Amino acid sequence: MRIQKEPWLRRWPAPTQLPTFLLFLTSTLALAATPGVFGMSLTVKAGGWFLNPTIESLTIDAVTPGSPAAQAHLAAGDEVIELDGHPVAGAKANDLKPLLHKTVGERLSLRLKRKSGEVYSAILVAVPNRE
Numbered sequence: 001m002r003i004q005k006e007p008w009l010r011r012w013p014a015p016t017q018l019p020t021f022l023l024f025l026t027s028t029l030a031l032a033a034t035p036g037v038f039g040m041s042l043t044v045k046a047g048g049w050f051l052n053p054t055i056e057s058l059t060i061d062a063v064t065p066g067s068p069a070a071q072a073h074l075a076a077g078d079e080v081i082e083l084d085g086h087p088v089a090g091a092k093a094n095d096l097k098p099l100l101h102k103t104v105g106e107r108l109s110l111r112l113k114r115k116s117g118e119v120y121s122a123i124l125v126a127v128p129n130r131e
Contacts, residue, residue: 036104036126039067040074044093052094058083060112072122074112081119082111102126 041061046053058080063069080088083099102108108124 034104034128036102036106037067037129038069038102038108038124038126039064040069042080042100046093052092055088055091055093055096058088058096068124068127072124074110074122075114077115078112080110081113082109084109104128 040063043059043061044055045057045059046055048054060069060074060076060078060080062076063074082088083096086096086099088096099108104126106126108126110122110124111119112122113119
């Protein structure tokens with residue numbers, strides 16, 4: 001009687017390839033867990049209880065040249081209206097905080113308003129911090 005291997009088992013790397021495969025797997029997992037940045041600093045205007053204040057406004061304070069924020073043409077003074085579809089004004093800080101903390105490769109969808117009143121959207125992809 002001949003025992004046939006399961007299809008997933010046949011695709012598993014040969015023992016001689018295993019160290020390379022594990023190195024690839026661990027480096028990929030490490031990169032996926034790396035906190036990402038978007039290249040912008042924000043000013044928060046909030047009120048209420050200091051441990052979980054209610055956000056009144058979220059404004060871009062500065063944009064790092066060459067960053068995802070700069071490539072999306074975000075500018076200092078632009079007000080963030082929505083983060084990943086969640087309205088900013090009236091939201092609790094603890095509800096919005098996880099939306100801004102993304103790992104490398106994750107996307108952040110923004111709706112913004114320029115000082116001129118123009119409303120626009122941008123999608124940013126988090127990159128590794130180069131500092």
